[in-house]
Amino acid sequence: MLGKLSSSLKETIRKIAMAKRIDKQTVEELVRDIQRALIQADVKIALVKELSERIRERSLKEKVTLNPREHVIKVVYEELINIIGKGVEVPLASQKIMMVGLHGTGKTSSCAKLARYFQKKGLKPAVICADVYRPAASDQLRQLCDSIGVPFYDGANLPAGKGVMDIVKAGVQGFGKYDIKIIDTAGRHALEEEMIEEIRDIEEQIRPEQRFLVLDASIGQQASVQARAFDDAVGITGIIITKMDGTAKGGGALSVVSETNSGVAFIGTGEKVDDLEKFEADRFISRLLGMGDIKSLIEMAEESLEEEDVDADILKGKFTLNDLYKQLEAVKKMGPFKKIMQMMPLGGFGVDINDEMSQITEDKLGQFKVMMDSMTEAELNDPKIIDGSRLRRIARGSGTRTAEVSALLKYHRLMQKMMKQLGTGRGKMPMMKGMQLGKMMKMMK
Numbered sequence: 001m002l003g004k005l006s007s008s009l010k011e012t013i014r015k016i017a018m019a020k021r022i023d024k025q026t027v028e029e030l031v032r033d034i035q036r037a038l039i040q041a042d043v044k045i046a047l048v049k050e051l052s053e054r055i056r057e058r059s060l061k062e063k064v065t066l067n068p069r070e071h072v073i074k075v076v077y078e079e080l081i082n083i084i085g086k087g088v089e090v091p092l093a094s095q096k097i098m099m100v101g102l103h104g105t106g107k108t109s110s111c112a113k114l115a116r117y118f119q120k121k122g123l124k125p126a127v128i129c130a131d132v133y134r135p136a137a138s139d140q141l142r143q144l145c146d147s148i149g150v151p152f153y154d155g156a157n158l159p160a161g162k163g164v165m166d167i168v169k170a171g172v173q174g175f176g177k178y179d180i181k182i183i184d185t186a187g188r189h190a191l192e193e194e195m196i197e198e199i200r201d202i203e204e205q206i207r208p209e210q211r212f213l214v215l216d217a218s219i220g221q222q223a224s225v226q227a228r229a230f231d232d233a234v235g236i237t238g239i240i241i242t243k244m245d246g247t248a249k250g251g252g253a254l255s256v257v258s259e260t261n262s263g264v265a266f267i268g269t270g271e272k273v274d275d276l277e278k279f280e281a282d283r284f285i286s287r288l289l290g291m292g293d294i295k296s297l298i299e300m301a302e303e304s305l306e307e308e309d310v311d312a313d314i315l316k317g318k319f320t321l322n323d324l325y326k327q328l329e330a331v332k333k334m335g336p337f338k339k340i341m342q343m344m345p346l347g348g349f350g351v352d353i354n355d356e357m358s359q360i361t362e363d364k365l366g367q368f369k370v371m372m373d374s375m376t377e378a379e380l381n382d383p384k385i386i387d388g389s390r391l392r393r394i395a396r397g398s399g400t401r402t403a404e405v406s407a408l409l410k411y412h413r414l415m416q417k418m419m420k421q422l423g424t425g426r427g428k429m430p431m432m433k434g435m436q437l438g439k440m441m442k443m444m445k
Contacts, residue, residue: 004037004040004041005037005038005040005041005250005251005288006287006288006289006290008033008036008037008040009034009037009288009289009290010289010290011033012030012033012034012037012076013073013076013289013290014290015029015030015033016030016069016072016073016076017069017073019069021068022059022068022069022071022072024060027055027056027059027060027072028056030055030059030072030076031052031055031056034048034051034052034055034076035048035052038051038251041250041251041252042220042221042251042252042253043083043221043251043252043255044221044252044255047083047255051079051080051082051083054075054079054082055075055076055079058075058079059071059072059075062075073289076289077285077286077289080285080288080289081281081282081285083254083255084254084255084257084264084281084284084285085257085263085264085281086263086280086281087263087264087265087278087279087280087281088237088238088239088262088263088264088265088279090210090238090265090266090278092118092121092122092123093179094179094180095179095180095181095208095209095210096172096181096183096206096207096208096209096210097114097180097181097182097183097208097209097210097211097212098183098185098199098202098203098206098208098210098211098212098234099111099114099182099183099184099185099212099214099240100185100199100211100212100213100214100230100234100236101187101213101214101215101226101230102187102188102189102191102216102226103134103187103188103189104187104189104216105187105214105215105216105242106214106216106242106243106268107184107187107214108129108131108137108140108141108144108184108187109140109144109242109271109273110214110240110242110266110268110276111127111141111144111182111184112127112141112144112145112147112148112150112273113266113268113273113274113275113276114182114212114240114266114276115127115145115148115150115180115182116148116150116273116274116276117266117276117278118179118180119148119149119150123179123180124177124178124179124180125150125178125179125180125181125182126150126151126152126153126171126175126178126180126181126182127141127145127150127151127152127153127182127184128152128153128154128167128168128171128172128175128181128182128183128184129141129142129152129153129154129155129167129184130164130167130168130171130183130184130185130186130202131184131185131186131187132155132163132164132167132186133186134186134187137184137186137187138154141154141184142154144273147273148273151175151178153167153170153171153174153175154167155167155170155171158170164185164186164198164201164202165201165202165205168183168202168205168206169205169206171183172206183202183206183208185198185199185202186198191225191226191229196229196233199230199233199234200233200234203233203234203235209237210237210238211234211235211236211237211238212236212237212238212239212240212265213226213227213230213231213236213238213239213240213262214239214240214242215227215239215240215241215242215253215257216241216242216243216253217241217242217243217244217250217253217254218243218250218253219253220250220251220252220253221252221253221255223241223252223253223257224257227239227257227262231261231262235261236261236262237262237265238262238263238264238265238266239257239262239263239264239265240264240265240266240267240268240276241253241254241257241264241266241267241268241279242267242268243268244267244268244269245268245269245270245275263279264279265278265279266278266279267279267284319412319415319416320380320381320382320383321372321375321379321380321381321383321412322380322381324368324372324412324415325369325372325380327415328365328368328369329369367398367400367404368408368411370398370399370400371394371395371398371400371404371405371408372408373398374393374394374397374398375394379394383409383412386409391405391406
C-alpha cells in the first residue's frame with residue numbers, strides 16, 4: 001500500500017531513530033525528506049508546505065516530555081494524521097447506502113466488498129443494482145454477491161420499460177427485513193449532468209442514510225474535483241478510495257479529501273472481496289511509517305483463529321518454536337504474509353519490512369516447517385538447547401543446510417521479540433511506550 005511513499009517515510013523515521021542528536025539541521029533534513037516523499041505521492045504542495053512548517057515549529061519549540069527523537073517521530077505521526085483527517089465512523093446499524101462514482105473507479109466491486117464487510121460484522125446486507133446502462137455491471141455484481149451469499153436485485157422481474165427509480169424502490173421494499181441495503185448507481189466516464197440528476201432523484205426519494213463516493217486512488221489530486229461535485233449533488237457522507245495497492249498517487253487522493261465536507265470511510269487494498277479496510281487514520285499512518293498496526297493484526301487473527309489460540313500463542317510473552325509452527329499453519333488463513341508483517345511494529349525498530357521480512361516467502365515458511373518436523377519436542381519447546389551437533393542433525397533430517405536452520409532460529413528470535421511487543425502494548429506505537437530508542441534498536445540485533 002503506497003509502497004514508495006511508505007518506503008521513503010520509513011527511511012526518514014529510521015534516520016531520526018538513529019540520529020545522535022536532534023537539532024535544527026536534523027529537523028531540516030527530516031522536513032526535506034518528507035517534502036520529497038509527499039510531493040512524489042501527489043500531495044498538494046500547499047499542504048506539504050503547511051505540514052513542513054508545523055513539523056519545524058513543533059519539533060524545535062514544543063516542550064519535550066519524551067526522548068527528543070521520540071518526540072520528533074510523534075510530531076511527524078500526528079501531523080500526517082492531520083493532513084488526511086480522522087476518517088468517517090460508519091455505524092453498525094440498519095441503513096441504506098447509496099454508492100456513487102465515475103465509471104472505472106471500482107464502484108461495483110466495492111458494493112460487494114462493503115456487503116462482505118457488514119456481513120463479517122454480523123449484519124444482513126443486500127445489494128441493489130441500479131445501473132441499467134451497462135449490462136456487465138449487473139452480471140459482475142450478481143456473481144460477486146453470489147460468491148459471498150448476499151442477496152442481489154436488479155429489477156429483472158419488473159415489466160419492460162421500468163426505470164432506475166422503479167428498480168431502486170422495488171429493491172428497497174423487497175429487502176425490507178435486511179439490515180444493510182447497498183444501492184449501486186450507474187457510473188459515467190465524466191461528470192455528466194444526466195448522471196448527477198439521476199443520483200439526486202434517488203437520494204431525494206430513497207433518503208439513504210449513507211452516500212458513499214468511490215474514488216480511484218490513481219487520480220491523485222484530481223479527486224478533489226469529483227469529491228466536490230458529488231458532495232454538491234447529494235451530500236457525500238463518506239469516501240471509499242480504491243486501488244490503494246497499485247498506485248503511487250494515493251497520498252494525493254487521501255489528502256485532497258480532507259478539503260471537502262466528507263472523510264475517508266474505507267480503502268480498497270486488493271481485488272478480493274475481503275480486500276476492503278475500514279479507514280482509521282492513526283492505524284493507516286502507523287503502518288505507513290513502519291510502526292505497525294496492532295489492532296488490525298489482532299482483528300485479522302481473531303477472524304482466522306480460535307480465540308484461545310490468539311490469547312495463548314500470538315499474544316503471550318513466551319513464544320516457542322511450537323508456537324511458531326502453529327502460527328505458520330495459520331498464516332494462510334490470515335492472508336498474504338507481506339500484509340501481515342506490515343502490521344507488525346518493525347519499522348519503528350529500524351527494520352525495513354520490505355527488505356528483510358517480506359523476502360521470507362511462503363515457500364521459505366514451508367521450508368521452515370519441514371525443519372521443525374525434524375526437531376524433537378524438547379527442541380521445539382526450548383530452541384536454546386540446539387547446539388552445533390543438533391543443528392547438523394536437523395539439517396540432515398530436513399534435507400537443508402545448517403545455515404538455513406540457523407536462519408530459522410534467527411527468524412524465531414525476531415518473532416519472539418515482536419510477540420512480546422504484541423502482548424504488552426496492543427495498539428500502541430512502539431515509540432510511545434516509554435522505552436529508550438537505543439534499547440529498542442539493540443533488541444533487533
